[in-house]
Amino acid sequence: MEKRKVILDCDPGHDDAISIIIAASERSTLDIAGITTVAGNVEVGKNTVNALKICELLKLDVPVHQGAAGPMVKPSEIATEIHGSTGMDGPELPEPDKTKEEQHAVDFIIKTVRSSKEKVTLVPTGPLTNIALALIKAPDIKDNIEEIVLMGGGTFGNWTPAAEFNIYVDAEAAKVVYESGVPLAMFGLDVTHQVIADKEIQKRLSSPDNEIAVFVSELLEFFGRAYKDHFGIEGGPIHDACTTMYLLEPDLFDMKHVNVSIETKGEFTYGMTAVDLLETTGLEPNTMFARSVDQEKFWDLFEEILVTYNEDE
Numbered sequence: 001m002e003k004r005k006v007i008l009d010c011d012p013g014h015d016d017a018i019s020i021i022i023a024a025s026e027r028s029t030l031d032i033a034g035i036t037t038v039a040g041n042v043e044v045g046k047n048t049v050n051a052l053k054i055c056e057l058l059k060l061d062v063p064v065h066q067g068a069a070g071p072m073v074k075p076s077e078i079a080t081e082i083h084g085s086t087g088m089d090g091p092e093l094p095e096p097d098k099t100k101e102e103q104h105a106v107d108f109i110i111k112t113v114r115s116s117k118e119k120v121t122l123v124p125t126g127p128l129t130n131i132a133l134a135l136i137k138a139p140d141i142k143d144n145i146e147e148i149v150l151m152g153g154g155t156f157g158n159w160t161p162a163a164e165f166n167i168y169v170d171a172e173a174a175k176v177v178y179e180s181g182v183p184l185a186m187f188g189l190d191v192t193h194q195v196i197a198d199k200e201i202q203k204r205l206s207s208p209d210n211e212i213a214v215f216v217s218e219l220l221e222f223f224g225r226a227y228k229d230h231f232g233i234e235g236g237p238i239h240d241a242c243t244t245m246y247l248l249e250p251d252l253f254d255m256k257h258v259n260v261s262i263e264t265k266g267e268f269t270y271g272m273t274a275v276d277l278l279e280t281t282g283l284e285p286n287t288m289f290a291r292s293v294d295q296e297k298f299w300d301l302f303e304e305i306l307v308t309y310n311e312d313e
């Protein structure tokens with residue numbers, strides 16, 4: 001089977017890490033051309049170190065390119081209350097020997113998409129700064145992007161009542177992406193809050209002999225505690241993992257083609273994704289919006305993926 005070429009653009013991040021684990025697994029149908037990092041959960045340099053650590057743990061030999069140090073227009077915002085001061089608190093991974101590439105993430109995205117024989121899918125799971133900058137700097141790449149499969153937004157918020165973190169941090173970048181005309185698949189809070197790794201799921205996934213499953217358990221323990229303390233939710237939604245799960249098994253998700261517009265002006269709604277589910281605007285659909293996921297099949301598949309890592313040993 002021919003693998004789909006992807007670039008994982010991320011700010012790891014507990015759930016970003018899980019998304020990478022899925023993409024890099026034996027079960028995956030993805031060919032990872034590279035990982036690019038962006039300022040988001042914490043400063044971009046820390047996100048890059050985390051990406052390098054994850055690559056080493058997974059023995060994933062792909063280039064890691066560091067990208068934007070902050071949003072396009074406004075100052076950075078970080079989410080240490082959810083991800084800790086390292087951006088991936090919980091597991092203790094060794095300092096990586098692997099180093100980041102010299103080339104900036106935006107230039108790597110442009111070069112990779114331009115020179116690829118097949119179309120490339122971009123998978124952003126952090127703020128959309130790198131993706132927007134690439135589209136602005138090299139609009140010609142649009143034709144060679146298969147799809148942008150992103151985690152962000154939703155019909156409610158987690159950073160403000162109206163806005164989800166990834167979109168809020170760089171709403172101007174999100175606007176560029178949503179208005180780009182490139183096919184989008186969007187995994188917002190509506191669907192990501194359907195895959196909450198509560199205690200029962202954590203128990204089910206735990207497998208002390210499997211190094212990667214142990215890493216996942218440590219991630220979920222910290223992440224779950226942060227969600228409990230901060231939001232009163234029993235367990236962390238593994239938001240970003242929806243993107244790569246969708247690429248592996250699209251049938252797990254119920255998608256609707258709708259128009260989504262990005263709010264960049266509202267006093268209370270900055271960073272909101274206005275999802276036209278009932279088609280009230282008459283605007284052209286620009287996004288495949290994930291409405292729901294088959295939770296049972298999702299966790300079954302994730303468990304199956306973790307087992308493949310044990311077989312690798």
Ligand code: BDR
Binds near residue numbers: 015016082158166
């Ligand atoms: C998103 O924000 C980050 O905290 C997570 O990694 C995810 O990408 C959820 O709002």
Ligand code: CA
Binds near residue numbers: 012013015041126240
């Ligand atoms: Ca993320």
